[in-house]
Amino acid sequence: MTPIGFVKRLSSSDDERDRNLLSKLVIDSDFAEGLDGIEEWSHIHVIFWMNRISEREKTLVHPKGNVGIFATRAPIRPNPIGLTLVKLVKREGNVLWVRGLDALDNTPVLDIKPYPDWEKGQCIVITDYKVPSWLELNR
Numbered sequence: 001m002t003p004i005g006f007v008k009r010l011s012s013s014d015d016e017r018d019r020n021l022l023s024k025l026v027i028d029s030d031f032a033e034g035l036d037g038i039e040e041w042s043h044i045h046v047i048f049w050m051n052r053i054s055e056r057e058k059t060l061v062h063p064k065g066n067v068g069i070f071a072t073r074a075p076i077r078p079n080p081i082g083l084t085l086v087k088l089v090k091r092e093g094n095v096l097w098v099r100g101l102d103a104l105d106n107t108p109v110l111d112i113k114p115y116p117d118w119e120k121g122q123c124i125v126i127t128d129y130k131v132p133s134w135l136e137l138n139r
Contacts, residue, residue: 003108004031005094007048007101016102022089025096025109032094038114039091047111048103050080066134082107085115 005027014021025046027035038044053075069077086098096112117124 001049001110003049003110004028004034004112005109007103007105007107007109009105014105016104019100019102021099021101023086023098023101023103025098025101025112027094027096027109029094035091035094035096035112038088038096038112041088041114043085043115044088044096044098045113045115046082046084046086046098046101046103046109047113048082048084049108049110050075050077050082050103051108052104053077053080067132071132081110 005025008024008026009016010022010024014023075082082103084100084102086100089097089099091097
């Protein structure tokens with residue numbers, strides 16, 4: 001795969017799990033034209049390569065041991081592909097400012113897709129989701 005750009009944090013020491021932080025997606029100039037119209041969307045999916053996961057960390061079992069890795073959002077995966085839904089704050093040429101991206105500074109961006117999805121003139125937004133009981137949520 002070829003990255004279309006890279007994540008740039010305002011500070012490399014930012015806590016990437018802080019969903020309030022702003023990040024920049026600096027898109028390669030060869031792909032900048034592909035961003036035309038993106039600013040009309042409020043949210044986008046960012047697909048990225050978690051390039052700092054070592055071979056040793058790639059596993060099918062969550063560190064807690066009670067669920068499989070595919071039932072989690074943990075970064076330790078056989079194929080370290082990240083997917084995060086973020087708020088698109090603004091576009092400046094080939095740079096997208098986003099809020100809520102849980103990727104490290106200099107992470108390769110593989111693709112961007114608008115949210116929500118749509119089919120036959122209808123937006124597809126899931127409102128009747130469920131989560132497992134082991135997931136501790138602040139409600």
